[in-house]
Amino acid sequence: MEKTNVCYPDSSECCDVYSCDSAVHAGNLGSALSFRPRGSLARALYQKQQHDVFLSQFDKAEWYHCDLDQVPPSLASKFVQLGPDQDTINFLEQSERKSDWVLTQIWHSLVKALLGWFMTQTSINGWLQRGSMFVISQPQLRKLFKIDDNWRADTLLDLGAGDGEVTAHIAPAFFKVYATEMSSTMRTLLHRRGYELLDIDNWYLDRKFDVISCLNLIDRCDTPLELLNQILTSLKPDGRVLLAVVLPFSAYVESGAPDHKPKELLPINGSCFEEQVRCIVDDVLTPANFEVESWSRVPYLCEGDLQQSYYWLDDVIFVLKLKNT
Structure with a gap:
């Protein structure tokens, strides 16, 4: 897939948008070259079908493949192989059903165009309750943490929790769940889920906390080193940290300097x-006094649209722990 626009409904803009590379997908899309439906909606639906x-x-x-020959043996030994489990498949199937709600998707597009003048894309997604994300399932979490089904800890804090959909997959392993989120519409959704909201500044x-999850946030944060x-x-x-990048x-x-660049640049x-x-581990996590306990590669999934x-x-x-503990 050739990436044409990168957006993050959970933590900044809209959906991640990909276009098909004709050299790679000629077998799938060859018939499209000889058939061009009339009308913008008809073309959009036809392209979506392709x-x-x-x-x-x-x-x-x-999505889960990693060439371990490209990382040091000490890091490769901590890799945990994951794969698309039933929770992942359920999310994909749900996304396919929602994407086929044509009138709803058209409504979303119109509202986004209007509200985009005075609301952030994250808040728009929260208001529309669209663009939910998926990072890791409960079984995948337990495999990554190397814990059994009976293990539960006292507290989880999920930083930048968005609409709480990702949090919901992690929460069953904890007695108490806290969350932070900048968007007011997203905070409303988190409150409805029963999570205790903490102020983003203190x-x-x-x-x-026993576990702090920071999923796809340090690339959307103004001061990631401070975080x-x-x-x-x-x-x-x-305690442990669940960090996704x-x-x-x-x-x-999303909200900051006109050029959208953070105050602190990570040397990745x-x-x-x-x-x-390897660079994240050597140049970011180790200097920040974290030690890698385990790691993996997963897809950061987002619900789709008319495309x-x-x-x-x-x-x-x-999965990180404090160094020398």
Whole structure:
């Protein structure tokens, strides 16, 4: 897939948009070259059908593949192989059903165009209750944490929790769930789910947590190094961090400077997924006093629209602990 526009409904803009590379998908889309339906809606629906044919044939296991020969043996030994489980398939099927609600999708497009003049895309998505995300299922979480089905901890804090859909997959492993979120419409959705909302400016001042999840946030944060330090000081001594980062890394701050660049730039480089993983560990996490306990590669999935049923980006996901504990 050739990426033409990158957006994050959970933490910044809209859906991630991909277009089909004709060289790769000629077998699927060849018939489209000789048939051009009239009318913009007819063309959109026809193109969506072509995209969805490709998605139905795409090998979902590729989302989880990592070339471990490209990372140091000490890091490769901590890799946990995951795959598309039933919760993942359920999310994809639900996204396909919603994407086929043509009138709803048209309504969403019209509202987004209007509200985009004075609301952030995240708040628009919260108001429309669209663009939900999926990162990791409960079984995948337990495999990554290397815990059994009976394990439960006291507290989870999910930073930048969006509409809480991702949080909901993690929450059953905890007795108490806290969350932070900048968008007022998203906070309303989190409150409805029963999560205790903490202030985004002082959540780290007077509490310690068993697990802090920070999923696809440090590339959308103005001060990611400061955030990592706040996480460090807010963990219980034996606490863990669940950290996900979209790769290739591309920092973007929705509300901030006109150029949307963060105040703190993370030194993440590399020409491929594995090289950037190594760079994150060596140049970001280790200097921040975190140690990798386990890690994996997962898709960052988003509900679709009239263009296609769902979208994805590549995520590296870490389980971290305090260094030297």
